[in-house]
Amino acid sequence: MAENKPITIYDIxxxxxxxxxxxxxxxxxxxxxxxxxxxRVEALIEKYHFKPNALAKGLSDTRSETIGMLxxxxxxxxxxxLYVLCEEEAKKRGYTMLVCNSFGxxxxxxxxxxxxxxxQVAAIIHLGGAVDDVKPKxxxxxxxxxxxxxxxxxIGGMKSVEKAHYVTIDAQKAxxxxxxxxxxxxxxxxxxxxxxxxxxxTCVKYRTYQNVLEKYGIGFRPEYIIGGKYNYSSGxxxxxxxxxxGNIPTAVIAINDFSAAGVIRSIxxxxxxxxxxxxxxxxxxxxxxxxxxxxLTSIDYNYDSYGKILVETxxxxxxxxxxxxxxxxxxxxxxxxxxxxxxxAVKN
Amino acid sequence: MAENKPITIYDIxxxxxxxxxxxxxxxxxxxxxxxxxxxRVEALIEKYHFKPNALAKGLSDTRSETIGMLxxxxxxxxxxxLYVLCEEEAKKRGYTMLVCNSFGxxxxxxxxxxxxxxxQVAAIIHLGGAVDDVKPKxxxxxxxxxxxxxxxxxIGGMKSVEKAHYVTIDAQKAxxxxxxxxxxxxxxxxxxxxxxxxxxxTCVKYRTYQNVLEKYGIGFRPEYIIGGKYNYSSGxxxxxxxxxxGNIPTAVIAINDFSAAGVIRSIxxxxxxxxxxxxxxxxxxxxxxxxxxxxLTSIDYNYDSYGKILVETxxxxxxxxxxxxxxxxxxxxxxxxxxxxxxxAVKN
DNA sequence: GTGAAAGCGCTAACAA
DNA sequence: TTGTTAGCGCTTTCAC
Numbered sequence: 174m175a176e177n178k179p180i181t182i183y184d185i186x187x188x189x190x191x192x193x194x195x196x197x198x199x200x201x202x203x204x205x206x207x208x209x210x211x212x213r214v215e216a217l218i219e220k221y222h223f224k225p226n227a228l229a230k231g232l233s234d235t236r237s238e239t240i241g242m243l244x245x246x247x248x249x250x251x252x253x254x255l256y257v258l259c260e261e262e263a264k265k266r267g268y269t270m271l272v273c274n275s276f277g278x279x280x281x282x283x284x285x286x287x288x289x290x291x292x293q294v295a296a297i298i299h300l301g302g303a304v305d306d307v308k309p310k311x312x313x314x315x316x317x318x319x320x321x322x323x324x325x326x327x328i329g330g331m332k333s334v335e336k337a338h339y340v341t342i343d344a345q346k347a348x349x350x351x352x353x354x355x356x357x358x359x360x361x362x363x364x365x366x367x368x369x370x371x372x373x374x375t376c377v378k379y380r381t382y383q384n385v386l387e388k389y390g391i392g393f394r395p396e397y398i399i400g401g402k403y404n405y406s407s408g409x410x411x412x413x414x415x416x417x418x419g420n421i422p423t424a425v426i427a428i429n430d431f432s433a434a435g436v437i438r439s440i441x442x443x444x445x446x447x448x449x450x451x452x453x454x455x456x457x458x459x460x461x462x463x464x465x466x467x468x469l470t471s472i473d474y475n476y477d478s479y480g481k482i483l484v485e486t487x488x489x490x491x492x493x494x495x496x497x498x499x500x501x502x503x504x505x506x507x508x509x510x511x512x513x514x515x516x517x518a519v520k521n
Numbered sequence: 522m523a524e525n526k527p528i529t530i531y532d533i534x535x536x537x538x539x540x541x542x543x544x545x546x547x548x549x550x551x552x553x554x555x556x557x558x559x560x561r562v563e564a565l566i567e568k569y570h571f572k573p574n575a576l577a578k579g580l581s582d583t584r585s586e587t588i589g590m591l592x593x594x595x596x597x598x599x600x601x602x603l604y605v606l607c608e609e610e611a612k613k614r615g616y617t618m619l620v621c622n623s624f625g626x627x628x629x630x631x632x633x634x635x636x637x638x639x640x641q642v643a644a645i646i647h648l649g650g651a652v653d654d655v656k657p658k659x660x661x662x663x664x665x666x667x668x669x670x671x672x673x674x675x676i677g678g679m680k681s682v683e684k685a686h687y688v689t690i691d692a693q694k695a696x697x698x699x700x701x702x703x704x705x706x707x708x709x710x711x712x713x714x715x716x717x718x719x720x721x722x723t724c725v726k727y728r729t730y731q732n733v734l735e736k737y738g739i740g741f742r743p744e745y746i747i748g749g750k751y752n753y754s755s756g757x758x759x760x761x762x763x764x765x766x767g768n769i770p771t772a773v774i775a776i777n778d779f780s781a782a783g784v785i786r787s788i789x790x791x792x793x794x795x796x797x798x799x800x801x802x803x804x805x806x807x808x809x810x811x812x813x814x815x816x817l818t819s820i821d822y823n824y825d826s827y828g829k830i831l832v833e834t835x836x837x838x839x840x841x842x843x844x845x846x847x848x849x850x851x852x853x854x855x856x857x858x859x860x861x862x863x864x865x866a867v868k869n
Numbered sequence: 870g871t872g873a874a875a876g877c878g879c880t881a882a883c884a885a
Numbered sequence: 886t887t888g889t890t891a892g893c894g895c896t897t898t899c900a901c
Binding site: 201230235 | 893896897
């Protein structure tokens with residue numbers, strides 16, 4: 174069963190007739206080494222497929238080269254996409270990503286933080302879960318503060334604690350884009366569906382929704398705000414409820430692509446057409462939005478730069494650098510409206 | 522910027538007036554420690570939120586407690602699901618998962634393997650990418666053999682190298698289930714769409730498809746085998762081609778849920794109904810199959826036990842144990858047909 | 870330019 | 886039961 178003892182710089186050093194320190198030097202390229210020695214060492218590294226032990230490196234270095242990432246659920250394409258982009262950027266800069274899931278459970282979240290801490294990550298990127306609470310849980314805030322004593326944390330969410338770094342989506346702008354798009358199409362009966370008011374961004378979305386209605390002098394109907402979760406069923410159930418109660422809007426804003434898919438199913442099952450009878454738009458523009466039929470008009474966040482900013486900020490913070498683009502600890506991600514098939518002119 | 526020096530077992534030891542070894546003992550629960558000392562140590566651990574440095578532990582231990590996992594693309598719900606289940610099982614057993622993506626690129630794959638090796642993972646689980654090649658790439662086989670000298674590898678795919686462990690889906694059985702389901706519904710014009718013959722499981726699926734046709738005395742039509750990739754467009758384009766060429770089957774087997782979604786779009790765009798005019802079934806039964814409209818009849822793999830087996834096997838192999846359930850290095854995952862909405866009786 | 874040696878934080882003999 | 890000590894594999898002064 175695979176039990177060859179892995180080789181070390183000592184083995185290389187011995188065979189190359191140099192000191193371990195010299196091997197280390199060529200490995201890290203940290204100092205000049207005479208050509209011939211360097212060549213000999215490199216040849217042996219090649220010969221044995223030698224890979225320096227990352228644990229030992231991390232131990233002696235003090236500085237680690239891995240970035241921890243805690244997301245709510247990697248199965249959600251929103252997080253998966255962001256993670257992949259972060260990994261790409263991290264790799265480009267010589268870092269490794271260590272991801273894990275919190276599944277929105279605060280106990281679990283704390284455990285995962287500890288795990289990341291134990292692995293001496295240089296910084297932590299945290300998306301989803303406790304970061305999104307309108308009223309942050311005491312346990313989370315205290316854990317966060319504790320972590321911040323040793324490890325910088327970059328949070329995708331609204332600002333809560335002073336020392337952390339924030340990269341926040343402009344949920345207000347996102348909602349305005351959606352509303353203005355629908356209003357321009359002639360919609361006046363607009364519902365917003367899914368999500369929980371205790372979640373910061375959702376709260377902002379709901380509020381902005383109301384503000385825009387008011388601004389355009391459109392009466393606000395509480396039946397048009399249907400809370401829920403962030404999954405398929407929540408969209409499906411919510412829309413079914415509107416049908417059942419006879420409150421049928423001409424357009425629905427779904428809290429994300431999953432719930433939009435559920436909304437569409439409900440609409441179709443009720444014999445209506447999207448967007449012919451009812452328009453459906455959503456936040457996130459994950460690949461789901463292109464798989465659903467019709468393709469979803471949705472809010473994109475320019476994921477490429479989002480991921481890049483997260484990692485850049487994490488690395489900069491890990492090195493104790495100032496983050497230039499940060500205003501009062503926050504960087505803002507601009508949402509972009511992507512119009513596809515699920516929204517159309519209001520039916521007369 | 523977060524620069525408090527992290528505390529160590531020495532700090533704890535000093536303050537508790539015991540030796541570092543004793544602190545280590547309570548940490549690992551590896552030996553009896555007198556109650557009062559244990560209490561003092563635990564109190565301090567609590568007080569300082571002390572978390573032992575996983576790198577140091579890994580270094581001294583010789584044995585690491587992390588399992589590396591290399592998947593083709595974590596954004597694919599098939600891999601994401603499996604990863605999450607593996608993480609769960611690993612956690613239950615005190616292991617940490619370190620995931621990364623290969624994106625089907627052999628160079629990249631090799632790099633990621635090296636990264637995992639450097640991190641001294643106890644074992645590697647490898648899904649997708651090079652594992653699936655009908656004719657394994659020389660570079661892959663050589664890398665695999667090199668890794669196997671020090672680290673056990675569990676592969677989700679067909680057997681290629683002797684020393685590795687395999688957990689293989691029974692693609693033949695899966696295809697038989699699909700075919701028999703469609704045949705029972707009266708279909709005789711069945712197409713199979715998407716995927717590449719150079720991929721092992723796909724190859725088996727194609728072959729079995731032909732065998733079943735033959736067994737039932739149904740003429741095989743080459744126009745009904747449409748290769749492609751494993752994504753949405755490949756399903757969409759492939760189905761469009763069938764319409765264009767006038768080869769319109771009454772049922773389509775899509776290589777996975779993504780391509781099935783594309784197939785459905787094409788069908789709907791051509792004014793036909795699923796399953797009224799054309800039935801569509803697929804492999805994998807990821808959550809996509811429930812989001813698509815109609816919900817996809819699909820092949821499930823009992824992911825729970827699949828993930829569990831992967832991790833169990835990895836850990837057992839890491840500990841040099843025999844894998845009981847293995848037959849000649851291979852464990853087989855039984856596919857299960859899940860009938861939903863996208864398949865129905867053939868149209869008369 | 871290069872080697873010797875100390876140290877990163879932990880575990881695991883080995884003594885006591 | 887507990888402390889002392891010697892590593893684990895690497896980096897990094899500090900001399901030379």
